[in-house]
Amino acid sequence: MIDVAGFSFNKLVILGVGLIGGSLARGLRERGDVAGARAVIGVGRTPASIARALELGVVDAAVALSDDAALQAALAGADYVLLAAPVAQTQPLLERIAPFLEASTIVTDAGSTKSDVVAAARAALGERVGQFVPGHPIAGRESSGADAALPDLYEGRNVVLCALPDNPPDVVERVAAMWRATGATVHEMTPEQHDRVLASVSHLPHLLSFALVEQILNSPDAALKFSFAAGGFRDFTRIAASSPEMWRDICVANRAALLDELDAYTAVLARLRAAVEAADGAALEAVFARSRVARTEWQEQRANVSAAADPEK
Amino acid sequence: MIDVAGFSFNKLVILGVGLIGGSLARGLRERGDVAGARAVIGVGRTPASIARALELGVVDAAVALSDDAALQAALAGADYVLLAAPVAQTQPLLERIAPFLEASTIVTDAGSTKSDVVAAARAALGERVGQFVPGHPIAGRESSGADAALPDLYEGRNVVLCALPDNPPDVVERVAAMWRATGATVHEMTPEQHDRVLASVSHLPHLLSFALVEQILNSPDAALKFSFAAGGFRDFTRIAASSPEMWRDICVANRAALLDELDAYTAVLARLRAAVEAADGAALEAVFARSRVARTEWQEQRANVSAAADPEK
Structure with missing residues (x-):
């Protein structure tokens, strides 16, 4: 017992x-x-x-x-x-x-x-x-x-x-x-809520992270690229070292929600691509600034929750 | 002096x-x-x-x-x-x-x-x-x-x-x-080598990370999604808290190389999307396993380089 x-x-x-x-x-x-x-x-x-x-x-x-x-x-x-x-x-x-x-x-x-x-x-x-x-x-x-x-x-x-x-x-x-x-x-x-939320904040980032390493591997100068990869690459791809079997199953099991999120993401990327091609710095900066604020607030709220859960930390 | x-x-x-x-x-x-x-x-x-x-x-x-x-x-x-x-x-x-x-x-x-x-x-x-x-x-x-x-x-x-x-x-x-x-x-x-390598391992991941936060912000259930985001999201989006002005300039200045890498990445994503839609677990697992090996080897080589640079660490 x-x-x-x-x-x-x-x-x-x-x-x-x-x-x-x-x-x-x-x-x-x-x-x-x-x-x-x-x-x-x-x-x-x-x-x-x-x-x-x-x-x-x-x-x-x-x-x-x-x-x-x-x-x-x-x-x-x-x-x-x-x-x-x-x-x-x-x-x-x-x-x-x-x-x-x-x-x-x-x-x-x-x-x-x-x-x-x-x-x-x-x-x-x-x-x-x-x-x-x-x-x-x-x-x-x-x-x-x-x-x-x-x-x-x-x-x-x-x-x-x-x-x-x-x-x-x-x-x-x-x-x-x-x-x-x-x-x-x-x-x-509900299962549907769960699957949509997790597709967005977990399953999609894993797919995107695996995809970046795959893309570099496919390029002719992969070794040179890896040798100059630094902290940004390290954190972005940490989850690309996750279990292939587990993530294969997740992507297949949650494919409807994952495809919805992936398509929404691809649409955002297409918008950013157009801004890059047009050298539209203002459009890029607006997106980057909004993301920075949201990501910073998320981190602060997370820190507050952790501190409340364990006041000694 | x-x-x-x-x-x-x-x-x-x-x-x-x-x-x-x-x-x-x-x-x-x-x-x-x-x-x-x-x-x-x-x-x-x-x-x-x-x-x-x-x-x-x-x-x-x-x-x-x-x-x-x-x-x-x-x-x-x-x-x-x-x-x-x-x-x-x-x-x-x-x-x-x-x-x-x-x-x-x-x-x-x-x-x-x-x-x-x-x-x-x-x-x-x-x-x-x-x-x-x-x-x-x-x-x-x-x-x-x-x-x-x-x-x-x-x-x-x-x-x-x-x-x-x-x-x-x-x-x-x-x-x-x-x-x-x-x-x-x-x-x-050469400047061209530098810009291609950095577009791949630094500029593209930053764009992708900003894009994920932007996509979640655009969704109707953004608050719920952020509240269940965990460690994978944290690391994937750390660089989305970077300077908007600096990254705006980089994306515009290096747009030719960045667009090349982004297009290659989008092609990999399209391949993964097809595998997800077809529930082709074997194709997904093959990519994930290859990425995991490459990412793990990269981390080990990086650790060896750091250890060689400073034997006391």
Whole structure:
């Protein structure tokens, strides 16, 4: 059993003990009182990832997804199950655990897209979909895997829950309590709202960042260009070192919202291109000045929120 | 007189004591032995910027650009003049100082574009253009002004010199020595090479970053989007807080190279858009994986270069 400031559970099963799942495990275990053993069970796709999570002490026990008996034993009496794998695996994972899932177990996920996850959950769980609360902790690093997991990854971060009409309110509240126990702030949105917002401020910037590195790689003087890249390039492309598999899945799963944002972005670029070609400095300066003000205000508000969340920082 | 490890001068005049000019002044004064007074003279456009640079101790004396007698006195016997203003001011500034410029004074600049600067210098200086060595220290911060100046801004950074056929070799070498005295590494390129490389790894990312903030601002749910923006957005848009005036001038001055890079980038984006629309995960993953490898290798090489430059870091 683990108790984190009044939020307690006997057993949490995490499917995918990488950065996201591993950070939840570490966040709860290292912030809470741990009594007894085997409170956090990791389920992995590969023997290497399971072994690594155990070796790092991120989980108490680890099980192979392919092992029927072990998976069933892991899920027996589980209070919570977290899916923390690339979003395309949502439906197969839910189908895989469905036969072993007890009615009292609450399932949630950490996927970066939500409309597709809701559809996958309905397809896999059918009438039992009320046990599943779609969620998304908005936190990450460009590193992936259990080695990258941090106990304070969710401290001061936002977690979005997209509660279904099928979810009993106390089930949603218990998932919210789990995330709050890691230091996160929980918000509710519809899946459509979530997907539009994240397409804009997360998925599109990732695509644009990957695209810049790709474009340089395609140019004949790529090596010269990379050798003179400096701080602006460094920050702009930090997210181009993110997991290709995860971002492939996100771009496909959220393609409708992503295409909307990409098309709106391309229209802005076309406007800026015209201003550059016409040497219209005034038009460029107006856009740059507006962006600078908005970006500076965003940073200040973010700093205020962080300071309020943790007055000692 | 200032002596920095064997590089010495009696008088350096800096036109524009902001981040770039101020950091050169601080870098030389704080790293070197200073004997006597008035070795670094700042020339400013506004009384406020001149007063601030003096107050901060970035320069020994400060002069208003509009003051004929003071400007002439400042330039009398100067060893070096650095232009550190937005690039559109290169020609007017050179025209302004030309009547007072002594034949033994070496002039250089810190502009982010070079083809236009060369043209401006030829127009302003005519047959005396051999006194002018075009240069670009590749360093910066999103903050601007003398308050943002740092003595170690150029430590371990690259400075590109685009020597003219008209420059005597010893004149180029003296400018190189000045930058090396700040801890920078000096490279030579043609103006065309410089502008193509910088358009790719600096000017284009800035335009793309400004464009993302502009696009979000244009959307009806901008406030909601900003409130869920996290670390990826933060790093991608750090450079969107850069000086609008400076970046306006760069985009106009380097528009030919910038448009080439922007068009190549737009072509990559169109390819990625098609893959997203077709839900072609394999095509997306291939691009993302290639970008991740290149970005990770770039970071490692950069870390190695930094470690070699300063083994104690």
